[in-house]
Amino acid sequence: MKRGFLAIGALLAGVAAPELRAQQSAGDAAPPIEWRRGLVYARRDALELALDFARPASADRALPCVLAIHGGGWRQGRREDVHRVVERCVNAGFAAAAISYRLLPEHRFPAPWEDVCAAREFLAAHADELGLDPERCAAIGFSAGGHLALLLGTHDEGTEPGRPRVRAVGNFFGPTDLSASELPERAERLIADFLGASGDAAAPLRRAASPRAHVSAGDAWVRSFHGTDDALVPHAQATALHEALRAAGVPEALHSRIGAQHGWAREELEADLDRLLVRWRSELRGGGLHPLRLREDFESASEDGWWLSDAAAWRITGESGARALEIVAKRSSYAPKHRSPLHLAVRKDLAVESFVLDVDLRSTHASYGHRDLVLVCGWQDAEHFYYVHLGQQADATSHGVFLVDGAARRRLEGERGAGTPWGERWHRARLVRDVESGAIELYLDGVETPHLRAVDRRFLRGCIGVGSFDDTGRFDALRLYAAPGEAK
Known part of the structure; x- marks a missing residue:
């Protein structure tokens, strides 16, 4: 059966949101949840707008918060429709709020967007009282x-300086470009109703209401979930948004449900929501989602800013538009005092605490057991730092999180999967450091569980870098997200 905007309220009320089960192990009781219902966050003439707030009853510290926004074609739906989503967020360790907002036909754009902004401001203003960060x-x-969540994460034109923003967005099959030519006729009718205008007169409103039109560096991180056969909001809406996010250097991920239409079965929706919350546990709860601090594509053909352990072993290689930082020689003249990687490129001008580092990397060495590349963090000096060793096979000295602390490197105890399947292709790595918990996590090629993980709080602030123990390889598309800090 085709599912459209006018049916989405029924979809969320009858299939997706309320029937989402609280996240828990089989046979385990869900942990107690503390609810505060009916908190009025704004008044619009005689209309009171309210939200229902929840957090783990046992929480003893300020928690990251998730704002849950129901669907319904901007015309129908209630905050109660996403109560189960709120419960699932709380059971994953977040505070969460389900909000009401003004609806058609009485209220058109920008009223709903103004309401979600007001709800976000209310949560920020009452953070101490509610126990959230x-x-x-x-x-x-x-x-x-x-759509409204995306506007909250991208649209800052005309807003007051310092207005609270969200740091991440989970977008489930929302429209992103209300000016797009591929929109079906029924979606066009809904958009005209939402904007209160059509034809040429609607053009400025269409742009103002389109998240894609407002994408810029520093926007919220976006994860979208969209069906490839969506007949109401075409899948192209999601791909176009994520192309714009990538071009702006905004962290993003698009998860496409093959063959799915506008919404999908409860079990699949639960799996996608869990996938989102797993990443947010690392990124939101782990102190991530910081502003972009460093963007390096090596197109300047210069190693300026990088300390190189052996300058003769490193080069910027490739043609314009496809350049990369490359280790070109296996041998190195660098002789570390303690056994540790020979090939290192470190950004000594940036000292960071919690961060997320995204980088493309490719091993160019022939296949063998200890074929490797490394990512560096917590760098104090050449005798004190961490490095994440992506080895082809896992053994005592390969493939793990290692510590160099005035002595030969040693592997930290922790989680690790099978070795890194280098092959002859590029891989995308994400290194996440959370100084609050001490976690160092390495994710590879978009897999939701860590490829490598260890916990250590020895070096809570330091520089980042790339390299190899003693092999060759290439690095590109490096993005460092971290809170502002002093140069080292």
């Missing part, structure tokens, strides 16, 4: 709610 807030929405 105002700097770590995300928004999640379904269909029309996904």
Whole structure:
């Protein structure tokens, strides 16, 4: 059966949101949840707008918060429709709020967007009372709610300086470009109703209401979930948004449900929501989602800013538009005092605490057991730092998180999967450091569980870098997200 905007309220009320089960192990009781219902966050003439707030009853510290926004074609739906989403967020360790907002036909754009902004401001203003961290807030929405969540994460034109923003967005099949030519006729009718205008007169409103039009560096991180056979909000809406996010250097991920239409079965939706919350546990709860601090594509053909352990072993290689930082020689003249990687490129001008580092990397060495590349963090000096060793095979000295602390490197105890399947292709790595918990996590090629993980709080602030123990390889598309800090 085709599912459209006008049916999405029924979809979320009858299939997706309320029937989402609380996240828990089989046979385990869900942990107690503390609810505060009906908190009025704004008044519009005689209309009171309210939200329902929840957090783990046992929480004893400020928590990151998730704002849950129901769908319904901007015309129908209630905050109760996403209560189960809120419960699932709380059971994953977040505070969360389900909000009401003004609906058609009485209220058109920009009223709903103004309301979600007001709800975000209310949570920030009452952070101490509610026990949440105002700097770590995300928004999640379904269909029309996904559209509003995206606006909250991208649209800052005309807003007051310092207005609270969200740091991450979970967008489930929401429209992203209300000016797009591929929109079906029924979606066009809904958009005209939402904007209160059509034809040429609607053009400025279409742009103002389109998240894609407002994408810029520093926007919220976006994860979208969209069906490839969506007949109401075409899958092309999601791909176009994520192309714009990538071009702006905004962290993003698009998860496409093959063959799915506008919404999908409860079990699949639960799996996607869990996938989102797993990443947010690392990124939001782990102190991530910081501003972009360093963007390096090596197109300047210069190693300026990088300390190189052996300058003769490193080069910027490749043609314009496809350049990369490369280790070109296996041998190195660098002789570390203690056994540790020979090939290192470190950004000594940036000292960071919690961070997320994204980088493309490719091993160019022939295949053998200890074929490797490394990522460096917590760098104090050449005798004190961490490195994450992506080895082809896992053994005592290969493939793990290692510590160099005035002595030969040693592997930290922790989680590790099978070795790195280098092959002859590029891989995308994400290194996440959370100084609060001490976690160092390495994710590879978009897999949701860590490829490598260890916990250590020895070096809580330091520089980042790339390299290899003693092999060759290439690095490109490096993005460092971290809170502002002093140069080292």
